[in-house]
Amino acid sequence: MRFATYSADGRMHYGAVAEGGMIALDADFPDWPTLLDVIRANGLTALTEAAGNKSVSHTRFRYEMVLPNAARILCVGVNFPDRNAEYKDGSAQPAYMSLFPRFASGFTGHDRPLIRPPESHTLDYEGEVAIVIGKGGRRISQADAYDHIAALTLCNEGTIRDWVRHAKFNVTQGKNWDRSGAMGPWLVPFTDAAQLDEARIVTRVNGELRQDDVLSRMMFPIRREIEYISTFMTLEPGDIIVTGTPTGAGARFDPPRYLHPGDVVEIEVDGIGTLRNTVEDEAV
Numbered sequence: 001m002r003f004a005t006y007s008a009d010g011r012m013h014y015g016a017v018a019e020g021g022m023i024a025l026d027a028d029f030p031d032w033p034t035l036l037d038v039i040r041a042n043g044l045t046a047l048t049e050a051a052g053n054k055s056v057s058h059t060r061f062r063y064e065m066v067l068p069n070a071a072r073i074l075c076v077g078v079n080f081p082d083r084n085a086e087y088k089d090g091s092a093q094p095a096y097m098s099l100f101p102r103f104a105s106g107f108t109g110h111d112r113p114l115i116r117p118p119e120s121h122t123l124d125y126e127g128e129v130a131i132v133i134g135k136g137g138r139r140i141s142q143a144d145a146y147d148h149i150a151a152l153t154l155c156n157e158g159t160i161r162d163w164v165r166h167a168k169f170n171v172t173q174g175k176n177w178d179r180s181g182a183m184g185p186w187l188v189p190f191t192d193a194a195q196l197d198e199a200r201i202v203t204r205v206n207g208e209l210r211q212d213d214v215l216s217r218m219m220f221p222i223r224r225e226i227e228y229i230s231t232f233m234t235l236e237p238g239d240i241i242v243t244g245t246p247t248g249a250g251a252r253f254d255p256p257r258y259l260h261p262g263d264v265v266e267i268e269v270d271g272i273g274t275l276r277n278t279v280e281d282e283a284v
Contacts, residue, residue, distance in 0.1 A: 001048045002186040002273070003151075005035050005068060005109070008061040012068075014038070016051035017186050021059040023051050035187065036067050039134060039150050040237040044189050063109035066153050066184040067132070072239045073102045075128075075157060075175070076225055079218050079244025097220040097228060102157070102242070106176045110185030113280035114158050116259065117177055123259045123279065126157035126245035127203035127211050127267035129196070130183060131222060133239040138230055145226035148235065151187035152195060154267050154275040155242045158182070161251045161258070182277045183240075195271050196222055201246060204266045205259070213246035220244070 002017040003025075014035040016023040028050050032038045038047060077098035108114065116123040134150020158181035164174030188195070196215055203211035215222070222243055229235065250257040259265065259279045268274040 001051060002188055003035060003038075003044065003047055004184065004186040005064045005066055006058070006061045007064055008058040012064065013058070013061075015057070016047065018051075018056050021056040022061050023054045024057040025050055025054075034069055036069050036238045039067070039132060042134060042150070042237070044150060044187075048189075063111055063185050065104060065107040065109050065182070066187055067238065067240065068104055070104045070238060070240050072236070073104065073242065074229060074240070075100050075102055075242040076220060076244045077171070079220050080213055080246045081217065081219060093219050097225065099229070100171050100175060102175050102181070105178055106158075107155075107181045107183040108179040108277070109182065110275055111277070112182065113179075113278045114156070114182060114259065114265070115177070115179040115282045116261065116279060117160065117180075117282050118284055120160045120162050121258060121260075122161040122163075122251070122256070123180060124159045124161050124250045125203060125205065125210070125259060125265045126159060126249050127201055128155045128157050128242050128245045129153075129199060129201060129215060129269055129272070130155040130240050130242045131190070131196075132187060133235050133241070134190075134237055136234060136236040138234045140226050140230040140235065142223040142227045145223040146190070146193055146196075148226060149190040150237065151189050152272050153183060153187050154185070154269060154272055156182040156265055156267055156275060156277060157242055157245060161256070182275055184275055185273055188272050199269050199271065202268045203246075203248065204268075205250075205257075206264055210250070211246045211248035215243070218244055
């Protein structure tokens with residue numbers, strides 16, 4: 001079962017993705033007005049049961065960022081060996097992972113355009129798996145880490161590259177332009193370690209393969225990410241961790257291959273799906 005946030009008939013809904021459309025579920029759960037509330041209430045099983053008794057309610061709709069009111073999104077940077085080598089600084093694998101925040105306003109939904117701002121045309125793509133925390137905790141062990149995941153989704157962690165160099169110690173500016181990235185199309189409940197341990201992530205731009213790697217090669221596996229992050233902050237249901245991108249982002253080509261209006265970016269992981277976005281210039 002797959003669950004999405006979408007807009008139809010002039011309002012926001014959430015529901016189950018079905019053949020031919022969406023099965024609206026938000027009206028059935030008035031105490032859970034958003035998909036984030038469902039996660040916080042450990043309600044994905046209830047949604048699955050409810051969807052089994054309903055038919056498609058919307059055939060015309062638009063996907064939204066899957067958790068548009070997510071309060072906390074943490075991203076792990078430079079998390080594949082080849083990605084570390086791309087920096088050509090001679091550094092070995094770091095002892096600790098790089099982290100930075102992103103905000104929900106920086107993401108759009110599946111089949112929606114990524115927005116390139118007029119201030120910079122260095123919009124880049126980064127295909128990643130994102131995990132949604134379902135059970136909170138502090139100082140979570142690696143052995144228990146997967147027990148805290150509610151669902152999986154995909155992320156195009158779109159970046160305005162020259163803006164990540166505006167300051168000495170952070171990349172936040174380049175990572176949070178409105179609708180510069182995407183998250184979705186939907187949430188897939190996490191039920192089996194193989195969904196992550198055996199996952200391969202592929203990114204294509206206009207059909208050309210740009211990124212291709214397996215999550216098992218991460219320098220900081222997802223179990224370690226949960227352990228490390230929960231050491232300094234209490235993870236809460238609905239928190240999102242964007243787990244890291246493989247080599248092959250546009251900035252690392254010579255010359256760089258940034259995104260342009262009309263490009264189509266597709267990020268695919270078996271068992272989760274395909275996140276697809278076009279590119280448009282911001283209307284100003």
